[in-house]
Amino acid sequence: MSQGVYHPVLDPAKARPFPEAVLPVLRNPQLRKNVAHAIDVIQAKRGKLVVEKTDWQALRTAGAAIRTHALENLGAYLTQFEERCTAAGGVVHWAADAAEARQIILNLLREENASEVIKIKTMTSAEIQLNPFLEAAGVRTYETDLAEIILQLGEDEPSHIVVPALHVNRAQVREIFARRMGLKDLSDDPRELTNAARNYLRRKFLDIPTAISGANFLVAETGSVVVVESEGNGRMCLTLPRTMITLAGIEKVLPRFQDLEVMLQVLARSATGERMNPYTSIWTGVTPGDGPQKFHVVLLDNGRSSILAKKTERQTLKCIRCAACMNACPVYRQTGGHAYGSVYPGPIGAILTPQLMQMHHAQTLPFASSLCGACYEVCPVKINIPEVLLELRSQVVNQERREAGRLFDPMYLGLRIANLIFSRAWIFHTAQFFGRIGLGVFTRKDGWIHSLPSVGGKWTQTRDLRGLPKQTFHGWWAARAAKPSGEAK
Amino acid sequence: MRVSLFITCYNDTLFPETGRAVVKLLERLGVELEFHPRQTCCGQMHANTGFRAEAFSQAKRFVRLYQDTETVVIPSSSCVAMIRDQYPGLFAELGNEELRKQFAALLPRVFELSEFLVDRLKVEDVGAYFPHRVTYHASCHGVRALHLGDRPWKLMNKVRGMEQVPLANLDRCCGFGGTFSVKNAEVSSAMLAVKLQDIVATGAEFCTALDNSCLMHLGGAMHRQYAGMKTIHLAEILASTETSPAEGVA
Numbered sequence: 245m246s247q248g249v250y251h252p253v254l255d256p257a258k259a260r261p262f263p264e265a266v267l268p269v270l271r272n273p274q275l276r277k278n279v280a281h282a283i284d285v286i287q288a289k290r291g292k293l294v295v296e297k298t299d300w301q302a303l304r305t306a307g308a309a310i311r312t313h314a315l316e317n318l319g320a321y322l323t324q325f326e327e328r329c330t331a332a333g334g335v336v337h338w339a340a341d342a343a344e345a346r347q348i349i350l351n352l353l354r355e356e357n358a359s360e361v362i363k364i365k366t367m368t369s370a371e372i373q374l375n376p377f378l379e380a381a382g383v384r385t386y387e388t389d390l391a392e393i394i395l396q397l398g399e400d401e402p403s404h405i406v407v408p409a410l411h412v413n414r415a416q417v418r419e420i421f422a423r424r425m426g427l428k429d430l431s432d433d434p435r436e437l438t439n440a441a442r443n444y445l446r447r448k449f450l451d452i453p454t455a456i457s458g459a460n461f462l463v464a465e466t467g468s469v470v471v472v473e474s475e476g477n478g479r480m481c482l483t484l485p486r487t488m489i490t491l492a493g494i495e496k497v498l499p500r501f502q503d504l505e506v507m508l509q510v511l512a513r514s515a516t517g518e519r520m521n522p523y524t525s526i527w528t529g530v531t532p533g534d535g536p537q538k539f540h541v542v543l544l545d546n547g548r549s550s551i552l553a554k555k556t557e558r559q560t561l562k563c564i565r566c567a568a569c570m571n572a573c574p575v576y577r578q579t580g581g582h583a584y585g586s587v588y589p590g591p592i593g594a595i596l597t598p599q600l601m602q603m604h605h606a607q608t609l610p611f612a613s614s615l616c617g618a619c620y621e622v623c624p625v626k627i628n629i630p631e632v633l634l635e636l637r638s639q640v641v642n643q644e645r646r647e648a649g650r651l652f653d654p655m656y657l658g659l660r661i662a663n664l665i666f667s668r669a670w671i672f673h674t675a676q677f678f679g680r681i682g683l684g685v686f687t688r689k690d691g692w693i694h695s696l697p698s699v700g701g702k703w704t705q706t707r708d709l710r711g712l713p714k715q716t717f718h719g720w721w722a723a724r725a726a727k728p729s730g731e732a733k
Numbered sequence: 734m735r736v737s738l739f740i741t742c743y744n745d746t747l748f749p750e751t752g753r754a755v756v757k758l759l760e761r762l763g764v765e766l767e768f769h770p771r772q773t774c775c776g777q778m779h780a781n782t783g784f785r786a787e788a789f790s791q792a793k794r795f796v797r798l799y800q801d802t803e804t805v806v807i808p809s810s811s812c813v814a815m816i817r818d819q820y821p822g823l824f825a826e827l828g829n830e831e832l833r834k835q836f837a838a839l840l841p842r843v844f845e846l847s848e849f850l851v852d853r854l855k856v857e858d859v860g861a862y863f864p865h866r867v868t869y870h871a872s873c874h875g876v877r878a879l880h881l882g883d884r885p886w887k888l889m890n891k892v893r894g895m896e897q898v899p900l901a902n903l904d905r906c907c908g909f910g911g912t913f914s915v916k917n918a919e920v921s922s923a924m925l926a927v928k929l930q931d932i933v934a935t936g937a938e939f940c941t942a943l944d945n946s947c948l949m950h951l952g953g954a955m956h957r958q959y960a961g962m963k964t965i966h967l968a969e970i971l972a973s974t975e976t977s978p979a980e981g982v983a
Contacts, residue, residue: 263920264915337982344955579920611783611913612920614910614924617873620877641782659782659784660787663787667794676745692956704913706925706957707956710952715749716749720753
């Protein structure tokens with residue numbers, strides 16, 4: 245936040261582990277209130293629109309099938325996209341990683357002698373940390389999405405992929421605009437705030453001839469790029485500038501133009517709870533006399549092809565970035581996005597981020613879920629997020645269990661011992677006996693445990709635990725069976 | 734009908750009264766019960782924490798113990814979800830053909846308690862009497878993994894004397910999540926606080942569910958916060974009658 249309450253770090257290589265990163269957020273009641281309020285509003289809107297769509301489950305099935313097919317034939321569809329886009333006057337570039345993508349974009353900007361660039365909201369550019377790179381190279385970046393302007397001017401970071409400033413409320417927006425735009429009489433009336441942003445933006449649109457966008461979809465059949473948005477700033481960026489550079493992950497491709505019929509229906513309803521988003525821009529190469537006359541697409545891999553190679557994990561790439569999973573997630577509702585230490589927060593971030601990092605960073609994210617399944621239930625392309633979370637948890641455990649320091653880690657030790665306990669009934673029963681004696685030390689007269697040491701203390705910091713009863717169920721069953729009458733007690 | 738009761742490790746250790754209630758209820762309905770003395774755990778905790786090899790050994794153990802059983806009933810929705818949703822993946826990855834076949838044959842005979850009552854026994858009125866104000870927490874695994882749907886209500890609606898109070902945000906997680914509750918204790922506690930607000934707002938005397946793990950989480954917070962209400966497994970409500978009320982309930 246601009247007031248310096250805390251500074252979110254959205255670089256998985258530098259972010260703190262999730263259980264630590266949540267602490268400043270959980271101690272920030274204003275932020276938690278802002279997040280929960282925004283989420284509840286979106287969820288209520290989405291709920292109504294999904295119910296009215298009687299073929300919603302069929303649409304999800306179709307969405308999943310289209311995305312699965314596209315990924316299974318990704319190489320062919322990307323090649324087709326490159327062909328068709330090039331034929332229409334676009335230039336396609338391939339970037340293996342973030343560094344290469346940043347350099348390609350900088351080189352293109354240098355060819356244009358651009359010292360400033362306007363941007364349509366793109367999370368992929370945040371993934372490759374494009375803005376700080378361009379700023380360091382002497383190119384000023386101007387976000388044009390209202391939420392992104394709030395964050396850029398407030399020196400804050402996105403906490404959501406569709407509504408990046410949902411953790412900021414109106415009063416805070418007023419403060420940021422008043423301070424950064426020099427408007428000391430600005431009120432927090434939404435109309436006034438929007439007008440302030442509009443005045444700020446109009447000059448940028450008129451003055452800056454170079455723009456950067458992301459892509460919601462690439463269409464292989466036609467070589468088109470699709471961007472959906474709510475404010476019209478994206479449409480402006482596609483109208484006024486001379487040069488457009490689009491950055492898109494390689495997974496964004498759809499086979500046919502007709503596939504948009506399904507994808508646009510599920511995207512708008514899932515993302516913002518609207519029947520259709522206000523602006524849908526589709527462009528194919530360049531059109532003489534209309535819009536940018538130079539058009540580049542940078543296709544970014546950055547770890548995606550290695551995800552594609554894995555059977556369970558591949559479904560992660562079906563994602564169309566609607567954010568329905570984070571809106572449905574009870575963990576995200578408490579923490580907001582910053583704690584995930586990545587531009588991709590929430591359940592999809594918990595599976596995507598560690599994989600983009602090739603499992604070298606963000607290993608605590610797959611554990612940042614109670615596995616409640618709400619994400620899978622709402623996902624419009626049926627990504628089984630809990631299944632991928634479990635797969636990644638297993639990979640993290642396999643990494644960590646070889647580390648010498650884990651030998652006496654209470655969690656690892658406890659689970660190893662538990663495995664031994666469950667391997668034989670007599671060991672289980674012996675453990676129950678000694679467990680009752682051991683826990684008896686901590687059990688108060690009221691029969692409850694109020695405080696436990698070590699990992700147990702994590703439980704008792706907010707909950708009590710009922711003391712272990714004298715007789716187990718199997719003990720009762722055996723005693724009952726031993727009685728001649730076969731009657732209980 | 735012969736039914737083998739898989740009580741689950743934590744019910745055996747922490748909630749034997751739930752097991753006793755299942756016995757009382759099913760025997761009242763004419764079911765012949767057996768209890769495999771060598772049973773331990775389904776492997777859910779290990780599987781959900783990423784300890785796949787360990788989970789596999791427990792899953793294998795479960796299939797070996799129960800493969801010849803006519804019907805298995807489990808009074809824990811998350812353990813049934815473990816068996817249904819995770820065993821196939823574990824066996825595909827680590828098991829052999831024989832084990833997969835044994836499991837495939839066993840799986841249709843494994844029931845969660847409310848499934849067993851409504852789908853298999855085809856009974857909704859189990860003759861229960863429970864003169865209390867009760868709210869039902871639909872555990873995540875019950876809603877989204879087992880798709881229990883209206884089965885719990887079919888049973889609850891026939892309990893005489895019971896007043897049901899609907900719970901707001903019914904399908905929202907209580908924040909337990911097994912080892913999540915200690916690995917991410919602070920977030921888990923924040924989720925718990927929100928859930929408890931909704932539950933306390935019902936003004937019910939009891940919060941019930943088909944999974945004691947959620948109830949252990951909720952009950953622990955109720956006790957810590959002097960919330961003035963208690964948790965009770967639905968089996969204990971269904972087992973309760975005029976002449977033989979639920980254990981520990983006046």
